[in-house]
Amino acid sequence: MPLDKLTIIGAGLLGGSIGLAARARGLAKRVSALVRRPESVANCQALGIADEVTLDPAKAVVAADLIVLCTPISGMAGLAKRILPDLKPGAVITDVGSTKRQLVAELTPLCAGKNAPFVGSHPMAGSDQSGPSAARSDLFDGTVCVVTPTRDTDADALATVNDFWAGLGSRPVVMPPDTHDRLVARCSHLPHLLASALAGRVLDAEHGEEQAQLCASGFRDMTRLAAGSPVMWRDIVGSNRGDILAALDEFADELGQLRGLIAGDSPEAIEAWLQRAKTARDHWNDSTD
Amino acid sequence: MPLDKLTIIGAGLLGGSIGLAARARGLAKRVSALVRRPESVANCQALGIADEVTLDPAKAVVAADLIVLCTPISGMAGLAKRILPDLKPGAVITDVGSTKRQLVAELTPLCAGKNAPFVGSHPMAGSDQSGPSAARSDLFDGTVCVVTPTRDTDADALATVNDFWAGLGSRPVVMPPDTHDRLVARCSHLPHLLASALAGRVLDAEHGEEQAQLCASGFRDMTRLAAGSPVMWRDIVGSNRGDILAALDEFADELGQLRGLIAGDSPEAIEAWLQRAKTARDHWNDSTD
Numbered sequence: 292m293p294l295d296k297l298t299i300i301g302a303g304l305l306g307g308s309i310g311l312a313a314r315a316r317g318l319a320k321r322v323s324a325l326v327r328r329p330e331s332v333a334n335c336q337a338l339g340i341a342d343e344v345t346l347d348p349a350k351a352v353v354a355a356d357l358i359v360l361c362t363p364i365s366g367m368a369g370l371a372k373r374i375l376p377d378l379k380p381g382a383v384i385t386d387v388g389s390t391k392r393q394l395v396a397e398l399t400p401l402c403a404g405k406n407a408p409f410v411g412s413h414p415m416a417g418s419d420q421s422g423p424s425a426a427r428s429d430l431f432d433g434t435v436c437v438v439t440p441t442r443d444t445d446a447d448a449l450a451t452v453n454d455f456w457a458g459l460g461s462r463p464v465v466m467p468p469d470t471h472d473r474l475v476a477r478c479s480h481l482p483h484l485l486a487s488a489l490a491g492r493v494l495d496a497e498h499g500e501e502q503a504q505l506c507a508s509g510f511r512d513m514t515r516l517a518a519g520s521p522v523m524w525r526d527i528v529g530s531n532r533g534d535i536l537a538a539l540d541e542f543a544d545e546l547g548q549l550r551g552l553i554a555g556d557s558p559e560a561i562e563a564w565l566q567r568a569k570t571a572r573d574h575w576n577d578s579t580d
Numbered sequence: 581m582p583l584d585k586l587t588i589i590g591a592g593l594l595g596g597s598i599g600l601a602a603r604a605r606g607l608a609k610r611v612s613a614l615v616r617r618p619e620s621v622a623n624c625q626a627l628g629i630a631d632e633v634t635l636d637p638a639k640a641v642v643a644a645d646l647i648v649l650c651t652p653i654s655g656m657a658g659l660a661k662r663i664l665p666d667l668k669p670g671a672v673i674t675d676v677g678s679t680k681r682q683l684v685a686e687l688t689p690l691c692a693g694k695n696a697p698f699v700g701s702h703p704m705a706g707s708d709q710s711g712p713s714a715a716r717s718d719l720f721d722g723t724v725c726v727v728t729p730t731r732d733t734d735a736d737a738l739a740t741v742n743d744f745w746a747g748l749g750s751r752p753v754v755m756p757p758d759t760h761d762r763l764v765a766r767c768s769h770l771p772h773l774l775a776s777a778l779a780g781r782v783l784d785a786e787h788g789e790e791q792a793q794l795c796a797s798g799f800r801d802m803t804r805l806a807a808g809s810p811v812m813w814r815d816i817v818g819s820n821r822g823d824i825l826a827a828l829d830e831f832a833d834e835l836g837q838l839r840g841l842i843a844g845d846s847p848e849a850i851e852a853w854l855q856r857a858k859t860a861r862d863h864w865n866d867s868t869d
Contacts, residue, residue: 415796435793464793471794477782478795482802484838485774491857492834493766494864503864504724504753505760506767507704512801513771517861521854525847532842539839543832545781549773550828553821558814565810568780572806575783575792 294319294455298355300370302326302335302344304418305387306361307426310340312459315428325351335423349377357455359412360386365526368397375405383448385412385455389475390530391439391468399441408448411439411468413475414461419518429460436461437475439468476534481542483524484535486516583608583744587644589659591615591624591633593707594676595650596715599629601748604717614640624712638666646744648701649675654815657686664694672737674701674744678764679819680728680757688730697737700728700757702764703750708807718749725750726764728757765823770831772813773824775805 297319299306310322324341325348326332335344345351352358352374360367367386378384384402388394388411395411402409416434418425436456440449453463466474493510494503528535552560586608588595599611613630614637615621624633634640641647641663649656656675667673673691677683677700684700691698705723707714725745729738742752755763782799783792817824841849 415794417797434796437794464790466790470790474787474791474794477787478791478799481782482778482798484835485778486802487854487857488831488834488838489771489774490861490864491853492830493770494860498763498766501753501755501759502763502767503867505704505726505763506864506868507723508706509771509805510767511865512804513775514857514861515801516798517854517857518865519858521851521858524854525851528842528850529845529847532845536839536842539835539842541781542777543835543839545777546773546828546832549777550825553817553825553828556818556821558818561817562810562814564780565776565806565813568776568806569808569810571783572779572803575779575795576800576807578792579795 294356296321296355298358299324301362304425307340307423308430311428318458358384364388380406384409391471395468408445410452413437432460476538481538483516490514490517583645585610585644587647588613590651593714596629596712597719600717607747647673653677673698674741680760684757697734699741702726721749765827770827772805779803779806
């Protein structure tokens, strides 16, 4: 049964893709999008991201059944405060933020106080591109979306959010916000920071022009994430410092072990270390095909 | 002016691609390939990798103007010793090995003693696939090939090798073996080891099944290299230990600086660190398009 009205707050890569996918799949009778800049209205309309694109928060959310916050995480609480007075009772709010502990702790009581249940979400989908023109209706196909209820989360609201992501082509995986943040520190935040560290250090001018000339396709893959938005990633890092520090330490420990094997000139041990990684990666890759 | 005869020693991804590219581009009147396993003969012939595919070293190299060693680096010196007695005087030998210092030091006097000048090469082209069936005639298009002469290298032989790589679609970049090994430790060997460390540690069973479920496209990019051959990479690491240890230490230092910024909760400094990496990566990416 489609929603009567779905509202997207912010129409970048994720918000725009939600709009395109929801319209393509008939998940809502009407899709409304709130944007910040006047020039985005015509742009998002031309892209077909929503039936209605507006600069007016009240107009965007009025009568909506489900509201998805798709702005950078640092702006979500402020936006929630602005739209809460105009929501219909029982409207469900979710988001697409990359960290969940802080956000869920802040938004859950804020929204509950206005009779609008909040359920945190993190669609594990992305691109090295950003903005509404990078949006794609198939961005969520075959991806995982983590949904992070707490002990107090309304069961109907949780079901609405799970159904919504499944409807977009994603597979909802439910876990507590803390667990989510610990796991994504390792598999998402750590890789991003490694890509930035690699790009920043290897391409440093001190190494000369020939260094950059020798960077090839492997280096390209390993640094693609470094092209992401520094502002967005500054916020992600700031909202998950403890888990990211733990992931960095765990990784440094792994590199330290490898260093010992190389310094000790142990070919068999180095091969076993490489084989363990290959086996784990191949197994994971096969299981996600 | 095409070579009369080009010989490929070993027909995996690189050797096979050299054969396909040389034939497609008319670089040699005849291409011969030496393979190790009987079943590879028909396979490589069917793939069109060479005019002649043989198990016989003497037959493969007789009358060849240029011989390219395309086996794992650990086997190259042994193979060179086997083919040297059958080479025509002045035949040029090169290779595709990923490290150059040890190999050039060993092969230069060995080959010079038989009147066959050796010039080291490292085509910066690859794939996460291996074997002759992954070979492609366009593998070298737009890539860099490092050519590593020494003070004693014959100028004509160097010109032959440079022209050969240029003929395959690659851009030869000439530098001493030591410089090559130091630069690739940073931009090729380090990324590979980071990919393996990331895959091995994040996907370790101790983190549970949910950890693997949350690995998405960024993780896929960042661990692709970990699927490479552990035996081949064991040899690469073993032949460039000093430079790789230095690159690991340099990277650990960069991660340590980042750790300090995160632990100190410095959003501006974290953003600046991320921005520096993005600027360097974007600039490099634009310059290689």
